[in-house]
Amino acid sequence: MTKRIFSAVFLAAVCVFLASAALFMGVLYDYFSDVQCRQLRMQTDLAAQGVAGLGSDYFTNLPADDYRISWIDADGVVLYDNQLATAAMENHLERQEIQQALAVGIGESRRYSDTLLQRSIYCARLLPNGTVLRLSVAQNTMLTLLLGMLEPMCVIFFIAFGLALLLASRQAKKIVEPLNNLNLDEPLSNDDYDELAPLLNRLDLQQKQIRRQENDLQRKQLEFETVTSNMQEGLVLLNRQGLILSVNSAAARLLGAEEAAVGRDILTVNRSLELSALLDKAAAGEYAEKVLKLNGGEYQLNASPVLTDGTVSGMVLLLFDVREKMKAEQLRREFTANVSHELKTPLHTIAGCSELLVNGLVKPEDTTKFARQIYGEAQRMINLVEDIIKLSHLDEAGGDMRCENVDLYALAENTLKLLLPVAEAAGVELTLQGQPANLFGAPQLLSSIIFNLCDNAIKYNRPNGSVKVAIINDETNVTLTVTDTGIGIPPECQERIFERFYRVDKSRSQAVGGTGLGLSIVKHAARLHNANVNVQSVLGQGSVITVRFSKNAVK
Numbered sequence: 001m002t003k004r005i006f007s008a009v010f011l012a013a014v015c016v017f018l019a020s021a022a023l024f025m026g027v028l029y030d031y032f033s034d035v036q037c038r039q040l041r042m043q044t045d046l047a048a049q050g051v052a053g054l055g056s057d058y059f060t061n062l063p064a065d066d067y068r069i070s071w072i073d074a075d076g077v078v079l080y081d082n083q084l085a086t087a088a089m090e091n092h093l094e095r096q097e098i099q100q101a102l103a104v105g106i107g108e109s110r111r112y113s114d115t116l117l118q119r120s121i122y123c124a125r126l127l128p129n130g131t132v133l134r135l136s137v138a139q140n141t142m143l144t145l146l147l148g149m150l151e152p153m154c155v156i157f158f159i160a161f162g163l164a165l166l167l168a169s170r171q172a173k174k175i176v177e178p179l180n181n182l183n184l185d186e187p188l189s190n191d192d193y194d195e196l197a198p199l200l201n202r203l204d205l206q207q208k209q210i211r212r213q214e215n216d217l218q219r220k221q222l223e224f225e226t227v228t229s230n231m232q233e234g235l236v237l238l239n240r241q242g243l244i245l246s247v248n249s250a251a252a253r254l255l256g257a258e259e260a261a262v263g264r265d266i267l268t269v270n271r272s273l274e275l276s277a278l279l280d281k282a283a284a285g286e287y288a289e290k291v292l293k294l295n296g297g298e299y300q301l302n303a304s305p306v307l308t309d310g311t312v313s314g315m316v317l318l319l320f321d322v323r324e325k326m327k328a329e330q331l332r333r334e335f336t337a338n339v340s341h342e343l344k345t346p347l348h349t350i351a352g353c354s355e356l357l358v359n360g361l362v363k364p365e366d367t368t369k370f371a372r373q374i375y376g377e378a379q380r381m382i383n384l385v386e387d388i389i390k391l392s393h394l395d396e397a398g399g400d401m402r403c404e405n406v407d408l409y410a411l412a413e414n415t416l417k418l419l420l421p422v423a424e425a426a427g428v429e430l431t432l433q434g435q436p437a438n439l440f441g442a443p444q445l446l447s448s449i450i451f452n453l454c455d456n457a458i459k460y461n462r463p464n465g466s467v468k469v470a471i472i473n474d475e476t477n478v479t480l481t482v483t484d485t486g487i488g489i490p491p492e493c494q495e496r497i498f499e500r501f502y503r504v505d506k507s508r509s510q511a512v513g514g515t516g517l518g519l520s521i522v523k524h525a526a527r528l529h530n531a532n533v534n535v536q537s538v539l540g541q542g543s544v545i546t547v548r549f550s551k552n553a554v555k
């Protein structure tokens with residue numbers, strides 16, 4: 001820009017100078033022509049007086065100078081000419097200046113002389129004897145003037161040229177300097193040029209808009225990052241070609257990608273063929289899902305195409321852990337198999353006994369025995385079905401349990417009342433100690449915890465054994481402890497007794513009417529109350545099962 005301004009100013013200065021010089025030359029030329037004419041007229045008048053007085057003698061010894069003197073008679077015949085031989089000269093009557101002099105006494109003209117072959121000024125004066133004296137001088141041409149003025153003009157031109165250079169360069173810098181120093185961060189603080197005000201206003205407005213949009217974008221980006229980085233699920237956004245646009249930390253961990261995964265092809269991050277096939281499907285506009293083993297776990301990958309105007313512009317890959325789901329499915333399968341198996345045995349027994357009874361194959365004195373067996377097996381089935389229903393309620397509707405303030409001690413008293421006959425029948429002493437302990441929980445579930453633990457403690461006890469139930473109420477916890485003097489649980493089984501249908505000794509469990517679900521119900525109900533269940537047991541000596549409820553454990 002500085003260069004352009006410099007060139008413009010410099011050119012303008014040079015043009016102005018040249019135009020002024022041309023004008024000046026023109027004016028000067030006119031001025032010198034006038035001066036020449038006036039001098040010629042004066043000389044003509046002087047010479048006319050001389051010729052009028054002296055006649056042709058005047059021309060004798062007339063020094064030859066720049067002037068051409070011609071004497072012409074009234075008929076146009078040249079009587080004398082100081083530069084040419086009169087004999088060879090044509091009649092001058094028709095010359096403009098001669099005509100004028102003959103008419104008004106003086107005549108002037110400027111023209112190209114055919115005789116002298118140059119541009120001349122002519123001045124003619126009528127003499128009293130009717131002849132005409134004419135003086136002429138070669139007129140200075142513009143070129144002559146120019147050549148004459150060349151030296152001073154050149155000096156002046158070079159001075160003007162230098163000045164123009166200096167001024168143009170200074171001016172260009174001066175104009176550009178404020179532009180270079182414009183504060184574009186705060187456009188409105190610049191007030192050097194009024195002409196820039198609309199531009200600067202516009203710039204300011206656009207900057208504000210950009211800042212607003214930038215803030216919006218940053219906020220949205222932050223929101224997106226906060227949400228995605230805290231997601232358990234992995235989330236990857238890809239463009240149509242499979243380049244990663246965004247990847248959250250969970251996905252980066254699962255795919256084994258470091259921080260710099262953005263911008264890379266996802267298949268360079270994870271080379272799994274299944275992943276590649278999944279993304280190919282999504283790129284073709286189809287939703288696809290697959291369970292893959294990643295990082296030692298099982299994850300479901302959902303790949304969905306992102307459609308813009310009906311064409312795939314990108315893909316979203318969602319990865320989530322399905323280990324729990326798979327485990328739950330596995331457990332459900334096992335549970336179903338176990339239930340069928342558990343029901344099959346009593347049903348077979350019932351079917352066998354009833355068949356014998358129907359076919360009259362049982363002796364009349366054995367009928368009661370068979371009927372009791374059918375009743376016993378049916379009772380077992382009822383217990384089993386009840387426990388299954390309880391468990392499925394806990395599985396499905398555990399969240400809907402109605403909680404209230406419960407005194408665990410009073411609840412234990414009531415529950416133990418139900419079990420006293422059982423304990424007595426087994427020859428086991430059942431006692432309760434402790435103090436009232438208020439707890440926020442579901443009374444039915446808490447009761448089933450106490451019932452199952454005490455029922456087991458009686459069932460797996462020895463004759464003349466004891467079961468001690470204690471409720472301890474301290475500042476932070478309410479603890480239920482059931483201590484028995486029973487057969488004990490082997491250390492390797494202590495973890496597993498809470499599994500559904502797990503029994504240490506199946507035949508003993510069945511003999512005492514166990515379903516294998518009692519402790520599962522305990523564990524589940526305790527979990528719903530955020531309580532801890534702990535088992536301490538010595539084989540052959542007895543077990544202590546503790547359930548610790550935190551007082552502020554509200555479901």
Ligand code: ADP
Pocket residue numbers: 452456457460484486487488489497498502503504505509510513514515516517518519520543
């Ligand atoms: P069950 O209906 O068979 O009693 P549970 O789930 O209540 O089923 O108990 C699982 C298994 O744990 C029982 O079969 C038994 O072997 C063992 N068990 C539970 N409580 C005790 C205990 N107090 N003493 C010894 N063994 C026990």
